Amino acid sequence: MPGGGRCPDCGSTELVEDSHYSQSQLVCSDCGCVVTEGVLTTTFSDEGNLREVTYSRSTGENEQVSRSQQQGLRRVRDLCRVLQLPSTFEDTAVAYYQQAYRHPGIRAARLQKKEVLVGCCVLITCRQHNWPLTMGTICALLYADLDVFSGTYMQIVKLLGLDVPSLCLADLVKTYCSSFKLFQASPSVPAKYVEDKEKMLSRTLQLVELADETWLVTGRHPLPVITAATFLAWQSLQPSERLRCSLARFCKLANVDLPCPASSRLQELLAVLLRMAEQLAWLQVLRLDKRSVVKHIGDLLQHRHTLIRKAFRDGTAELEGGGKELQGQDLGPGRGKAEAASSSLDLPEGKRPASPALLLPPCMLKPPKRICPPPPISTVTGDEDISDSEIEQYLRTPQEMRDFQKAQAARQAATGVPNPT
Numbered sequence: 001m002p003g004g005g006r007c008p009d010c011g012s013t014e015l016v017e018d019s020h021y022s023q024s025q026l027v028c029s030d031c032g033c034v035v036t037e038g039v040l041t042t043t044f045s046d047e048g049n050l051r052e053v054t055y056s057r058s059t060g061e062n063e064q065v066s067r068s069q070q071q072g073l074r075r076v077r078d079l080c081r082v083l084q085l086p087s088t089f090e091d092t093a094v095a096y097y098q099q100a101y102r103h104p105g106i107r108a109a110r111l112q113k114k115e116v117l118v119g120c121c122v123l124i125t126c127r128q129h130n131w132p133l134t135m136g137t138i139c140a141l142l143y144a145d146l147d148v149f150s151g152t153y154m155q156i157v158k159l160l161g162l163d164v165p166s167l168c169l170a171d172l173v174k175t176y177c178s179s180f181k182l183f184q185a186s187p188s189v190p191a192k193y194v195e196d197k198e199k200m201l202s203r204t205l206q207l208v209e210l211a212d213e214t215w216l217v218t219g220r221h222p223l224p225v226i227t228a229a230t231f232l233a234w235q236s237l238q239p240s241e242r243l244r245c246s247l248a249r250f251c252k253l254a255n256v257d258l259p260c261p262a263s264s265r266l267q268e269l270l271a272v273l274l275r276m277a278e279q280l281a282w283l284q285v286l287r288l289d290k291r292s293v294v295k296h297i298g299d300l301l302q303h304r305h306t307l308i309r310k311a312f313r314d315g316t317a318e319l320e321g322g323g324k325e326l327q328g329q330d331l332g333p334g335r336g337k338a339e340a341a342s343s344s345l346d347l348p349e350g351k352r353p354a355s356p357a358l359l360l361p362p363c364m365l366k367p368p369k370r371i372c373p374p375p376p377i378s379t380v381t382g383d384e385d386i387s388d389s390e391i392e393q394y395l396r397t398p399q400e401m402r403d404f405q406k407a408q409a410a411r412q413a414a415t416g417v418p419n420p421t
Contacts, residue, residue, distance in 0.1 A: 005026075007028035007030065007031060007033050008033070009028070009031055009033040009067060009070065010028065010030055010031045010033070012028055012029075012030040012031065014028065014029040014030050015027070015028055015029070016029050031070055031074065032070070033070070068114060069098075069101050072097055072101070072114060072115075072117065072118055073094055073097060073098070075115075075118045076090070076093050076094050076097050076118050076121060076122060077090055077094065079093075079118060079119065079122050079138075079141065079142075080093060080122060082141065083122070083126075083133070083141075085122075085125075085126070085131070089122075089125050089126065089129060089131070092125045092128075093121045093122045093124075093125040094121075096121040096124060096125065096156075096160065096162075097117065097118065097121045099160055100117060100120075100121065100156050100159065100160060101117075103159055105159075106156075106159075112144075112145075112148060113148065113152055115142065115144065116142065116144050116145075116148055116149050116152045117152060117156065118142065119138040119139070119141070119142050119144060119149060120149070120152050120153045120156050121156070122138065123135065123138050123153065124153075124156065124157065124162060124164055127164045127165060127166075127167065128162075128163075128164060128165065130165070130168060130171065132167065132168065132171040132172040132174075132175040132176075134167070134172065134221070134222065134223060135149055135150060135153070136221060136223055167222070169208060169212065169217070169222060170205060170208075172222060172226065173201070173204055173205055173208055173226055173229075174201060174205075176223065176226055176230075177197075177200065177201055177204055177226070177230055178197070178201075179256060180200075180230065180254040180255075180256060181253070181254055181255040182194060182195055182200070182234065182253065182254050183195065183196070183197045183200075188253065188255075189253055192238070192241045192242075193241075193242065193245070193253055195234055195237055195238075196237075199237060200230070200233055200234060200237065203233035203236065203237065203297070203298075203301070204226070204229050204230045204233040206233075206301045206304070207229035207232055207233055207269065207297075207301070208225065208226060208229045210269075210272065210301065210304055210308075211225050211229060211265075211268075211269060211272075213304075213308060214272050214308065214312070214359065215359070215360065215361040215362065216265065216268050216269065216272070216362070218361055219361070219363070220261070220265075221259070221261070223259050223262075224259040224260070224261040224262040224264075224265045225265045227247075227251070227256070227258070227259055227262040227265075228247070228262050228263075228265040228266035228269055229269065231247050231250050231251075231262075231266065232266070232269060232270075232294060232297060233297075234250065235294050236294050236295070236297035236298060239294055239295045243291060243294060243295075247262060247263060247266060267290070268362060270290040270293065270294075271290075272311075273293050273294075273297065273300055274288060274289075274290065274293055275311040275312070276300050276304065276307040276308065276311050277293050277296060277300060278311065279306075279307050279310040279311050280299070280300075280303075280307070283296060283299075308359075312359035
């Protein structure tokens with residue numbers, strides 16, 4: 001460290017000499033700032049006249065990295081190290097950050113957007129390398145607003161013209177569930193709550209696939225759905241010991257955060273399982289509820305494709321009354337088969353069966369209530385002028401037409417002005 005100086009940008013005392021070609025520079029090893037720049041000569045005339053030319057002037061490199069960009073690059077590297085990403089990921093994320101920072105709209109953006117840009121570049125890199133990482137994880141690390149993050153993410157993808165694949169749900173399940181502290185006994189986890197990792201992952205994947213097939217994942221954040229599926233998988237493997245454990249306590253035992261919508265996703269998954277259980281003959285007599293159906297999750301998942309088709313039939317099928325038999329009648333493409341009427345329907349005459357359940361996204365089954373704006377206040381007073389063409393629209397009978405023609409003729413005789421046609 002020559003001279004014992006300090007870096008003007010970060011204040012570090014770690015200054016080293018760096019020989020760049022034929023010049024010597026004093027560089028900060030922490031932030032990379034060039035503290036003192038060496039000199040070069042470009043021609044023999046300059047050397048003969050003892051005129052020194054700086055390196056930036058000799059090469060035309062006048063543009064310097066701003067302090068804001070330097071801080072952003074450091075944050076990109078720090079975030080990659082916190083997430084324990086490979087070194088190649090770090091280089092790619094840094095390159096994306098530099099490309100995005102060249103755009104005037106990004107360079108002139110507010111500080112909040114520049115901070116979010118760091119996470120966007122890391123997330124894009126992870127998605128391109130099929131590394132399971134969610135926006136929620138990045139936002140939690142950066143203390144960023146999710147709406148600002150998602151908007152900036154889409155803007156960067158469009159500006160740079162990148163091809164970003166969608167997140168693989170199966171890989172995310174494996175990565176997220178591996179962080180649960182339930183696979184070995186500890187003072188905070190009793191032995192009866194410890195579960196085999198492979199069994200738990202396998203059943204969780206099946207439950208997440210079930211949620212995906214029944215529209216519970218579409219348009220939603222994946223982590224609450226995965227949390228609810230992991231909880232049900234863990235309970236169903238040893239229901240006698242774990243049915244009394246709540247979702248909040250389960251997350252506390254597993255040392256993971258409880259997402260706010262996870263309780264709602266849990267109730268939706270249980271409702272789907274109950275509908276499927278109604279289609280199994282040996283479960284119909286048990287009168288299952290949302291608590292006891294957990295014991296039979298293994299059987300339901302084993303036959304889930306058949307049970308889903310039976311439990312959620314197409315409600316557009318018109319079932320005729322009068323004791324008709326519909327033996328698996330084809331209802332056309334995209335409408336399935338009338339499996340509800342595959343057996344004889346001995347219905348009383350004139351009585352129609354209940355409408356079959358529809359398999360639709362929850363946002364369509366229970367749409368949010370929208371407040372309709374109040375109707376505009378009418379300012380009609382009744383004293384407005386009415387044109388002749390508009391009066392004709394209100395005439396209905398021949399007598400009214402004759403009276404109107406007489407009135408027009410009287411007006412023309414009195415004023416001498418012909419009526420408009």
